Amino acid sequence: MSTSAAPSAFSPAIATEHLTRRFGDLTAVQDVNLRVAPGQFFGFLGPNGAGKSTTIKMLTGLLAPSAGRMQILGADFTENPVEVKRQIGVVPEGMALFGRLTGAEYLNFVGRMYGLDRTTAAKRATELLEFMQLTDQPKALVTDYSHGMQKKLALAAAVIHGPKILFLDEPFEGVDAVASNTLKAMLQSMIDRGATIFLTSHVLEIVERLCTHVAIIHQGHLVAQGSLEELRAGVQAQSAAALTAAGGTPGDAYHSDEKLTLEQIFLRVVGGTRRADQELSWLG
Amino acid sequence: MSEQFSAIAQVRWHLFVNSLRTVRGRLELVARGFMFLGYAVLAIGGSVGLGVGAWYLLSHRHAVWLAALLWPVFLFWQFFPVLATAFAENIDSSNLLRFPLTFRSYVLIRIAFGSLEPATAIGILWSCGITVGAAAAKPSLIFVAAPVMLTFAILNILLGRTIYAWIERWLAQRRTRELLGIVFFIFIISLQFIGPLASRFGQKGAPVAGRYAQQALPVQRFFPPGLAADSIASAFHGDPQRSLGGLALLGVYAIVTLWLLNLRLRAQYRGENLGEGPARRAKAAGKTEAAIGWNIPGVPGPVSAIVEKEFHYLLRSGPMLFTFVMPVVILVIFRITTTKSGATGGILAHAADLAFPVGAGYILLILTNLVYNSFGGDGVGVQLFFLSPVRFREVLLGKNLAHAFLVAIELVLVFATACFLYGPPSLPVTVATVCGVTFAFLVNLAAGNLLSMYSPKKIDFGTFGRQRASGTTALASILIQMAVVGLCAVALLMARASGKIWIASLILLFLIACAAVGYALVLRRADGVAQDRRETMITELSRA
Numbered sequence: 085m086s087t088s089a090a091p092s093a094f095s096p097a098i099a100t101e102h103l104t105r106r107f108g109d110l111t112a113v114q115d116v117n118l119r120v121a122p123g124q125f126f127g128f129l130g131p132n133g134a135g136k137s138t139t140i141k142m143l144t145g146l147l148a149p150s151a152g153r154m155q156i157l158g159a160d161f162t163e164n165p166v167e168v169k170r171q172i173g174v175v176p177e178g179m180a181l182f183g184r185l186t187g188a189e190y191l192n193f194v195g196r197m198y199g200l201d202r203t204t205a206a207k208r209a210t211e212l213l214e215f216m217q218l219t220d221q222p223k224a225l226v227t228d229y230s231h232g233m234q235k236k237l238a239l240a241a242a243v244i245h246g247p248k249i250l251f252l253d254e255p256f257e258g259v260d261a262v263a264s265n266t267l268k269a270m271l272q273s274m275i276d277r278g279a280t281i282f283l284t285s286h287v288l289e290i291v292e293r294l295c296t297h298v299a300i301i302h303q304g305h306l307v308a309q310g311s312l313e314e315l316r317a318g319v320q321a322q323s324a325a326a327l328t329a330a331g332g333t334p335g336d337a338y339h340s341d342e343k344l345t346l347e348q349i350f351l352r353v354v355g356g357t358r359r360a361d362q363e364l365s366w367l368g
Numbered sequence: 369m370s371e372q373f374s375a376i377a378q379v380r381w382h383l384f385v386n387s388l389r390t391v392r393g394r395l396e397l398v399a400r401g402f403m404f405l406g407y408a409v410l411a412i413g414g415s416v417g418l419g420v421g422a423w424y425l426l427s428h429r430h431a432v433w434l435a436a437l438l439w440p441v442f443l444f445w446q447f448f449p450v451l452a453t454a455f456a457e458n459i460d461s462s463n464l465l466r467f468p469l470t471f472r473s474y475v476l477i478r479i480a481f482g483s484l485e486p487a488t489a490i491g492i493l494w495s496c497g498i499t500v501g502a503a504a505a506k507p508s509l510i511f512v513a514a515p516v517m518l519t520f521a522i523l524n525i526l527l528g529r530t531i532y533a534w535i536e537r538w539l540a541q542r543r544t545r546e547l548l549g550i551v552f553f554i555f556i557i558s559l560q561f562i563g564p565l566a567s568r569f570g571q572k573g574a575p576v577a578g579r580y581a582q583q584a585l586p587v588q589r590f591f592p593p594g595l596a597a598d599s600i601a602s603a604f605h606g607d608p609q610r611s612l613g614g615l616a617l618l619g620v621y622a623i624v625t626l627w628l629l630n631l632r633l634r635a636q637y638r639g640e641n642l643g644e645g646p647a648r649r650a651k652a653a654g655k656t657e658a659a660i661g662w663n664i665p666g667v668p669g670p671v672s673a674i675v676e677k678e679f680h681y682l683l684r685s686g687p688m689l690f691t692f693v694m695p696v697v698i699l700v701i702f703r704i705t706t707t708k709s710g711a712t713g714g715i716l717a718h719a720a721d722l723a724f725p726v727g728a729g730y731i732l733l734i735l736t737n738l739v740y741n742s743f744g745g746d747g748v749g750v751q752l753f754f755l756s757p758v759r760f761r762e763v764l765l766g767k768n769l770a771h772a773f774l775v776a777i778e779l780v781l782v783f784a785t786a787c788f789l790y791g792p793p794s795l796p797v798t799v800a801t802v803c804g805v806t807f808a809f810l811v812n813l814a815a816g817n818l819l820s821m822y823s824p825k826k827i828d829f830g831t832f833g834r835q836r837a838s839g840t841t842a843l844a845s846i847l848i849q850m851a852v853v854g855l856c857a858v859a860l861l862m863a864r865a866s867g868k869i870w871i872a873s874l875i876l877l878f879l880i881a882c883a884a885v886g887y888a889l890v891l892r893r894a895d896g897v898a899q900d901r902r903e904t905m906i907t908e909l910s911r912a
Contacts, residue, residue, distance in 0.1 A: 144755060146754055146755065146902065146906060147902075147903060148899070148903070166757045166758070169755060169757035176751050176755065178748035178751060178906075179748065180748055180750075181748060181749055182746060182749035182752075183747060183749070184680070184681050184684050184685070185680055185681075188658035189659075189677075189680055191658060192658050192659070192660075193661070193677050194752065194756070196661055196669050196670055196672070196673035197673055197674075197752065197757075197758055198757060199670070202661045202669070205660075205661060206657075206658045206659060207658075210658045225684070
């Protein structure tokens, strides 16, 4: 029985087997089998309502799966919730902020909830506030922060205990370019030190730039998973096969030097192209 | 323009209909129905009362005092809407500016939709009441009273909109709403003292008040209520010139107010916002050091952190702080209230020993909302309790400890107040009261923990009137309080029958032991219940 949260040499950082979640008659996530290796910067993509947030909520303990298994760092989440939670940091959909605390009080509180002693929690809170450039208004309550500031605070709270895995639900939404760069650098340095990051974002350029591996969920099903190169090759092979079946030659599909962007891969995988007759003719 | 008017009306209608989709929305409608009834009673009752008042003053040749009727109407009309905003989130109607509205449409929409509020309807009905009352005293007066009161009403509507337009952005800020809420609460608490103080000092104070009123009469005539009253009174006394002059000046006031409103709205229409100064940002002088958290001896770090967090929340909540003051206020009110027999020493004068138990009982009542909806103030923050590596029983323990500290502080305060006002209660009564509170508190905590997980409701610690728990919780808490009070009463009756008050303490100690076992059982089950209820809790508490 795996009671320890410490990963074995071969165990993935995140692994799910037939992970399923139903809400009444609606199956939001079905049979999702994810594998994220330690140290990966993993992008989890999907159109609106595809099941991204539901999956991330199950992986972080905010939602119970209807069926299937989840392992985080080799430990079964259901059997060892407290041990697993100690190893992960999360920026959930609602950011989990306490509006009537100041930024420093909030970080201090989160640090202590994750088991840091009082002095360490206060020291790290101070460092994180400076790093995130949130020291301008020390007396301001979190509820009075701008959306971008709240996002930065939520990120600071997610890393205060030095997690081995970081789950981020839309971390760059509403964050200005300067802060976004700082955050990207911070996340990259975490990866360099061996942490694993599991991120959802609608900004595919950011995912393409940061993530080494990607999974795409569509209508509750995992439709693609692998490194960016693997996904690119898969899509190109599919297109070539389709073209061959239509009577063309595979070489017509793409020029050999043409490299598909993540957006193109995503649109092809989820079938997001719009027909010409669906255009709004009255638009200027 | 009519399209834009109907579009806004339609949006408001859709917002209303959509709000009825949820059970909460339907319950809210029922609550609004009761509020509407309250407003209707206030409007109709006030209208009849003011009408009768106007008739009486005029027909008994006291026309000079007509202003005493118009001033309350004026003050209510202007102040009630501003104070009422302290109870609700404000919609910034300058958002309309992103649509292609002409300035004229913008002004009309702002005046028309902004005036759809109870104060306007009540004010108009009250003005009608005064007009009818004046006409009843002297029928020919209708030709003066009607235009005067119509101008007075228009002026009030315009003035209300003008004040609102100037401070609209200011009110949209949380701190200002909280400040106004505190002013309102001080006002409400002050009202509690009027009765007792009037009965105590009424005889001596009357001549002084009369003298001040006489001095104020000439000055108040230049203000809208005084002007309107003077215009009607002059017509009644057969001085048409002065009456017309008053009406004309009232009209000038209305035009000046409209000009001020126009000034403000035009500036807003052009994209300025005069009501909101540049955001003041307190620049940190140097490095911002996060203070080291609380350490409660013998209590684990996460539990201490939760206690600290709860105290930060409570100390920043104006409404909660005022609630905590109430047990002391109640004892003071009891002390200064004169009994029917005229005895000094208040209504507890002959049972001074009861002051401490009464105050202690009140503490438990005011804590009900807090204990039975422990996560209500956390909002989306509740997610953190499920994300962090802390068992839910520890989270509950932290919250319960904070509430227990609060009860202890309140008990000390009430005890000190009771000692100061009524003399120290006897030792058996003190012990029995402390035992009773401990028993009741433990039962409330056990039940409150369960209901906090089974029936959570988001509350806003900063806004007045937003601390009510769900209907289910309220009903359950009432039943539990009744059972607790019943058991305590049985203990006291048994002690009284035997003539030994300490027997009550013994019985209550036994009940404390039972309650403690129940509380421990609830805590033991808390992790499982929280896991089962986490989705509902997060959904309910994360609602916008």
